[in-house]
């Protein structure tokens with residue numbers, strides 16, 4: 001018998017010492033503590049080492065194309081608004097290839113939690129720069145050092161109107177667990193950027209680097225103060241951890257879907273009326 005619900009014994013393709021294990025352990029505790037019903041829970045990811053995470057839990061999941069976790073997640077929400085959705089993927093996947101989807105998914109405020117393994121590198125493809133890589137970092141592709149300045153996911157999410165924005169660090173299991181739990185319980189779009197080391201391909205942002213360069217948001221911070229949240233998001237000394245911004249009671253994506261106005265039954269359960277579909281198609285001939 002497995003020790004924790006949602007745990008499975010399986011071959012894991014991560015390097016020894018990878019921060020992905022730490023986030024996996026955090027997530028197994030979070031899922032157990034929240035007593036989520038596995039039938040109404042779906043994980044979604046894209047491609048990358050981090051994106052393999054859902055394969056290592058005993059859950060329903062959808063593995064999309066690289067960068068395409070969010071459109072798939074929005075589609076699942078539209079077909080079944082009752083589904084609890086957790087997107088878990090990498091910084092390259094969500095902020096790089098999927099960056100445009102992130103911007104526009106935030107604007108819709110779907111009720112889902114997006115957890116990003118932020119190791120500041122493309123791990124799976126062996127160490128190219130990701131959007132969050134430090135300027136100057138040398139990689140097998142960026143041999144003279146990364147010229148672009150880093151993407152700031154927390155500031156972007158606050159600016160776009162995400163209704164919950166936080167950052168955790170795998171190095172602090174207990175506090176990161178609480179942040180992720182709050183994100184999952186939040187109604188609306190929640191982004192949790194999670195700092196973690198890539199021991200094989202990022203020799204700069206090590207476990208020690210994350211420890212030395214992070215600090216918690218002061219307790220007196222009012223989570224609904226958006227401008228203050230934004231100024232905390234710009235800090236790099238330290239990079240703050242905790243909940244930057246949370247606002248409740250904002251209408252969610254699902255509330256705008258007209259087919260649910262008078263009938264709650266999820267679309268996927270409804271019978272298709274083929275004669276109506278045929279009529280529409282015939283009109284287009």
Ligand SMILES: Cc1ncc(C[n+]2csc(CCOP(=O)(O)OP(=O)(O)O)c2C)c(N)n1
Pocket residue numbers: 047048049050051066089090091092093094097117119121122123124125130
């Ligand atoms: C369209 C497309 N472009 C590029 C790739 C190659 N590719 C696969 S994973 C990946 C980067 C993954 O980085 P990240 O999301 O940070 O995950 P990590 O491996 O670091 O956990 C890339 C570039 C791909 N699979 N598909």
Ligand SMILES: [Mg+2]
Pocket residue numbers: 090091092117118119120121122123130
């Ligand atoms: Mg990465």
